[in-house]
Amino acid sequence: MTDLRELSIDDIESLSVGAWILGTGGGGSSYLGLLNMRALYAEGYRVSLMQPADLADDDWVAAVSNMGAPLVGQERLTDSRTIARAVDLMERHTGYRFRGIMALEIGGGNSIQPLMAAAHLGRPVIDADMMGRAYPEAQMTSVAVGDLKPYPLSTVDCRGLESVVEKVPTWKWMERVSRKICVEYGSIASTCKAPRTGREVKDWGIHGTTTKAIEIGHAVREAQRRHEDPIAAILSVEPGKVLYRGKVMDVERRATEGFLRGRTRFDGIDEWKSTSMELAFQNEWIVAWQDGEPIAMSPDLICVLDSVTGEAVGTETIRYGQRVTVIALPCPPVFMTPKGLQHVGPRAFNYDIEFKSVFA
Amino acid sequence: MRRIGIDVGGTNTDAVLIEDGKVTGAVKAPTTEDVTSGILDALKRLGATGLLQGKKIDAVMIGTTHFINAVVQRKHLSKVAALRLGMPSGASLPPFCDWPGDLATLVRGGVWMVEGGHEYDGRPFMPLDREAVTNAAREMKAKGLKAVAISSVFSPLDPSHEREAAEIVAAENPGAIITCSSDLGRIGLLERENAGLLNAALADLARDTIAAFDKAIRDSKIDAPLFITQNDGTVAEAHQAMKLPVYSFASGATNSMRGAAYLSGLDDAMVADVGGTTTDIGQLKNGFPREANSVVQVGGVRTLFRMPDLMSFGLGGGSHVALDPVKIGPLSVGYRLLTDGIAFGGGQLTTTDVAVAAGILPLGDKAKVAHLDKDTVAKVFDEAKRMVEVTVDMMKTEAGDVPLLAVGGGAFLIPDTLEGVSRVVRVEHGDCANAVGAAIAQVSGECDQIFRDMTRNDALDAAAAVASDRAVAAGADRSTLKTIETEDMPIAYLPGNSLRVRVRVVGDVASG
Numbered sequence: 001m002t003d004l005r006e007l008s009i010d011d012i013e014s015l016s017v018g019a020w021i022l023g024t025g026g027g028g029s030s031y032l033g034l035l036n037m038r039a040l041y042a043e044g045y046r047v048s049l050m051q052p053a054d055l056a057d058d059d060w061v062a063a064v065s066n067m068g069a070p071l072v073g074q075e076r077l078t079d080s081r082t083i084a085r086a087v088d089l090m091e092r093h094t095g096y097r098f099r100g101i102m103a104l105e106i107g108g109g110n111s112i113q114p115l116m117a118a119a120h121l122g123r124p125v126i127d128a129d130m131m132g133r134a135y136p137e138a139q140m141t142s143v144a145v146g147d148l149k150p151y152p153l154s155t156v157d158c159r160g161l162e163s164v165v166e167k168v169p170t171w172k173w174m175e176r177v178s179r180k181i182c183v184e185y186g187s188i189a190s191t192c193k194a195p196r197t198g199r200e201v202k203d204w205g206i207h208g209t210t211t212k213a214i215e216i217g218h219a220v221r222e223a224q225r226r227h228e229d230p231i232a233a234i235l236s237v238e239p240g241k242v243l244y245r246g247k248v249m250d251v252e253r254r255a256t257e258g259f260l261r262g263r264t265r266f267d268g269i270d271e272w273k274s275t276s277m278e279l280a281f282q283n284e285w286i287v288a289w290q291d292g293e294p295i296a297m298s299p300d301l302i303c304v305l306d307s308v309t310g311e312a313v314g315t316e317t318i319r320y321g322q323r324v325t326v327i328a329l330p331c332p333p334v335f336m337t338p339k340g341l342q343h344v345g346p347r348a349f350n351y352d353i354e355f356k357s358v359f360a
Numbered sequence: 361m362r363r364i365g366i367d368v369g370g371t372n373t374d375a376v377l378i379e380d381g382k383v384t385g386a387v388k389a390p391t392t393e394d395v396t397s398g399i400l401d402a403l404k405r406l407g408a409t410g411l412l413q414g415k416k417i418d419a420v421m422i423g424t425t426h427f428i429n430a431v432v433q434r435k436h437l438s439k440v441a442a443l444r445l446g447m448p449s450g451a452s453l454p455p456f457c458d459w460p461g462d463l464a465t466l467v468r469g470g471v472w473m474v475e476g477g478h479e480y481d482g483r484p485f486m487p488l489d490r491e492a493v494t495n496a497a498r499e500m501k502a503k504g505l506k507a508v509a510i511s512s513v514f515s516p517l518d519p520s521h522e523r524e525a526a527e528i529v530a531a532e533n534p535g536a537i538i539t540c541s542s543d544l545g546r547i548g549l550l551e552r553e554n555a556g557l558l559n560a561a562l563a564d565l566a567r568d569t570i571a572a573f574d575k576a577i578r579d580s581k582i583d584a585p586l587f588i589t590q591n592d593g594t595v596a597e598a599h600q601a602m603k604l605p606v607y608s609f610a611s612g613a614t615n616s617m618r619g620a621a622y623l624s625g626l627d628d629a630m631v632a633d634v635g636g637t638t639t640d641i642g643q644l645k646n647g648f649p650r651e652a653n654s655v656v657q658v659g660g661v662r663t664l665f666r667m668p669d670l671m672s673f674g675l676g677g678g679s680h681v682a683l684d685p686v687k688i689g690p691l692s693v694g695y696r697l698l699t700d701g702i703a704f705g706g707g708q709l710t711t712t713d714v715a716v717a718a719g720i721l722p723l724g725d726k727a728k729v730a731h732l733d734k735d736t737v738a739k740v741f742d743e744a745k746r747m748v749e750v751t752v753d754m755m756k757t758e759a760g761d762v763p764l765l766a767v768g769g770g771a772f773l774i775p776d777t778l779e780g781v782s783r784v785v786r787v788e789h790g791d792c793a794n795a796v797g798a799a800i801a802q803v804s805g806e807c808d809q810i811f812r813d814m815t816r817n818d819a820l821d822a823a824a825a826v827a828s829d830r831a832v833a834a835g836a837d838r839s840t841l842k843t844i845e846t847e848d849m850p851i852a853y854l855p856g857n858s859l860r861v862r863v864r865v866v867g868d869v870a871s872g
């Protein structure tokens with residue numbers, strides 16, 4: 001008997017806060033996704049969570065995400081039905097019937113996409129994703145590290161445009177081709193990634209990440225409610241580490257090759273009083289230097305949090321004067337392997353630094 | 361130039377007369393429920409000074425919190441017909457979808473969503489479904505809805521669909537008061553649409569209120585055009601302000617900051633406006649408050665339009681004070697200060713009592729606060745200092761010391777030296793800085809658009825040209841225009857080096 005847990009709307013509210021933290025500065029806002037889920041729950045829809053271990057080896061699982069410019073998403077509001085259509089198109093194309101739906105990335109707004117599809121299609125959400133956070137590119141996933149098949153991929157937009165990328169030689173090609181389609185659609189598309197078997201999800205999925213995001217979000221919301229320290233609350237549910245506490249002194253941003261890149265400089269307070277920190281980002285936080293020495297880097301998760309509320313501060317919204325606490329959370333083991341580091345280590349982001357984990 | 365500036369605050373209605381750049385008269389009258397009798401009273405008091413005798417007044421500028429109060433208190437709001445152009449996108453998140461339930465019930469008159477809208481690069485998203493707009497307009501008419509809010513996907517980039525729909529609605533529904541979201545807002549459909557819905561809900565109230573203001577001025581025998589102050593520290597002519605009441609939401613704090621800049625002659629400084637319950641801190645850049653570039657909640661509704669970037673915290677002249685450990689606010693005795701404060705025979709220790717004990721304020725009975733020793737007084741003032749310092753630092757956009765303008769009735773709580781502050785400046789008439797800010801207000805124009813395949817400089821120039829034309833259309837004298845704010849932000853994932861540019865210009869009110 002499969003063990004399904006029905007998610008409450010409170011779980012989903014927590015998921016949205018926790019996913020923003022796991023977004024490590026990127027991943028986009030989950031606000032519109034959350035509004036959609038509130039509306040769906042008010043209409044009586046419900047979503048259940050299924051553990052990867054409960055999948056049969058030959059089940060098929062849909063992995064979904066929204067792709068594109070967050071700014072476009074602010075105008076062409078996320079519609080819960082669009083992501084369900086991406087899954088539906090993939091079923092029509094492959095002839096599979098998906099057992100469940102999972103997130104490509106648990107960081108930010110994409111954590112809610114599988115829930116919207118699941119509500120409309122009446123399937124469970126699988127408690128797993130392929131990043132354990134947010135990353136900017138298609139090859140930065142556990143399934144790419146595992147050299148699993150990168151195709152086919154379906155993309156739809158709300159007007160009814162539908163495309164399937166039938167075959168590509170590599171994950172990098174998939175990134176390039178799908179992004180071109182997305183731009184033609186108006187720089188926003190809902191996508192269903194290459195279907196995965198139950199076996200593949202069990203072997204290569206990053207398990208328990210929906211639950212993890214809910215727990216982190218719940219800890220923050222409870223601490224806020226009780227006027228307690230939300231950072232301490234996060235560290236009570238996650239084996240993370242405080243890297244720095246300080247104030248934003250400078251932010252430098254530039255858009256190159258479609259990414260938001262830049263650096264942020266902090267001045268320390270408390271025990272970090274006379275030290276400085278610099279954080280480099282490419283949509284997400286990638287490397288942290290303390291007094292010029294790299295002390296944390298991808299794939300470890302670097303999360304910048306508002307020191308008072310505990311909520312995540314994004315690379316698009318961070319600004320001078322904010323009081324922040326920088327914490328590191330451990331990364332999924334799959335990315336710590338030599339192959340994993342090729343995909344998401346510092347060199348994958350053009351930093352010539354040898355990876356050293358905060359938790360080593 | 362001779363102008364009267366009026367600020368209708370929560371407690372007092374202040375009026376000042378400015379002649380040739382100098383404040384020659386300043387009066388206060390209690391604010392009244394109907395707002396206008398307070399204005400009449402203030403004008404009568406100003407007239408009683410003899411200053412207005414036989415003089416030609418060039419303009420009257422009024423700042424009011426009446427419209428935001430209507431939203432917060434859920435009073436005098438009209439039912440609104442919401443028309444959104446953008447189907448099939450966002451169908452699952454219709455207008456009002458993120459409003460507080462009680463307010464939505466009060467304001468939602470009907471929702472129509474039809475095909476239309478644009479892409480981020482100006483291409484049409486879907487052709488405008490004119491037939492559906494016509495049908496919607498007829499249904500609105502049948503339902504008796506007169507207030508209409510129209511929003512369209514990416515209308516800040518291309519407002520043509522909103523304009524066309526407005527014409528259709530106006531033709532089908534003569535007498536309808538129509539708000540187009542592109543007249544208000546920035547990119548972010550839901551927030552811009554919300555601003556439009558609030559605006560439409562306030563249209564009737566704005567028309568009646570501003571007409572009553574006008575009558576109060578005529579009844580006071582003043583023959584001068586009426587202007588209403590706006591959130592960004594500028595003014596709009598009365599007939600224009602009537603159409604966009606949400607632009608007058610936050611004018612009180614803004615007027616204060618503008619007035620402080622004017623009275624001190626400082627254009628770049630922090631301003632701390634200390635009232636009875638809270639202190640508002642904002643930053644002046646080129647004489648104007650820096651604006652918030654983020655979502656602003658009004659009565660529980662998320663909106664995104666021109667609002668000053670302010671931080672408010674619980675430090676005021678009436679704030680409760682606890683001594684062990686030392687804590688100030690956030691509770692306040694408010695307007696009951698002169699009865700509830702210990703120095704006035706009451707039972708609640710307030711910041712004013714501490715100032716009386718310190719010999720700073722010649723109020724009340726000093727003997728009643730004699731138990732507050734020097735050390736205790738110093739601790740309370742240290743706490744006030746710390747509260748101000750932290751907020752000033754958070755409001756800064758870069759490192760370095762800045763001057764701080766201390767205004768408002770509770771300005772005595774700001775010490776003369778603060779960390780991160782080069783000097784504390786106090787000004788004459790600082791307690792009616794808001795009315796002064798209203799009296800000296802200018803006219804503005806804004807542009808917030810995405811430019812592609814242009815150099816950064818060309819994009820900035822193009823945005824400045826759009827903003828200038830809008831300022832002139834709003835009543836500014838072109839020869840006096842000045843750019844006061846420029847901001848550009850590269851946008852991820854959009855092709856063609858997309859750059860979002862926001863420019864704001866201001867100029868003097870054109871005469872005649």
